[in-house]
Amino acid sequence: MKILIVDDEEMIRGVLREYVEFEGNEADEAADGMEAVKKCRENDYDLILMDVMMPELDGHAAARAIRGMDRSDAQLPIIAMTANLFDEDVAACLAAGMDAHIPKPLEAGQMIRTIAEWLERKKQ
Numbered sequence: 001m002k003i004l005i006v007d008d009e010e011m012i013r014g015v016l017r018e019y020v021e022f023e024g025n026e027a028d029e030a031a032d033g034m035e036a037v038k039k040c041r042e043n044d045y046d047l048i049l050m051d052v053m054m055p056e057l058d059g060h061a062a063a064r065a066i067r068g069m070d071r072s073d074a075q076l077p078i079i080a081m082t083a084n085l086f087d088e089d090v091a092a093c094l095a096a097g098m099d100a101h102i103p104k105p106l107e108a109g110q111m112i113r114t115i116a117e118w119l120e121r122k123k124q
Helices: 010-022 033-042 059-067 087-095 108-123
Strands: 002-006 026-030 047-051 078-082 100-103
Touching: 002 010, 002 033, 010 026, 010 047, 010 108, 026 033, 033 047, 033 059, 047 059, 047 108, 059 078, 059 087, 078 087, 078 108, 087 100, 100 108
Parallel strands: 002 026, 002 047, 047 078, 078 100
Antiparallel strands: none
C-alpha cells in the first residue's frame, strides 16, 4: 500500500517513513498541505497521515481540498496527527473530512494499529 506522510517537521516524516516501510508499505512525503494536495492530484495513495498544524495550508484545509477532488480515490482514509486532544479538536478533524485521529506525541503501537485498521477497511 502507498501512504502519503504529511508533516512540516522533517524528523517526524523520517520516523513515520521508517514505521510505514517497516510494515511493508510504500511511503511518500509532503512538507505541508499545499504539497500534499499537489501530490494527491498527481499520484494515487491508499492512505494519508496528515499533520494538522502546518504552514501554507493546514491539515484541515488540505483534507477538504483532497475530499473535493473529482477522483474515484478522493475518499481514501486520512488520519489526522495532532497534539490538540480536546473533543472539539477531534471533531474539527472529522468535520474537515479526516477519518481518524492519532494524538501527538505519536505512540508507535497505536499508529501502526490505526493505519492497519484503515487500510483493511479500504480493502473491503
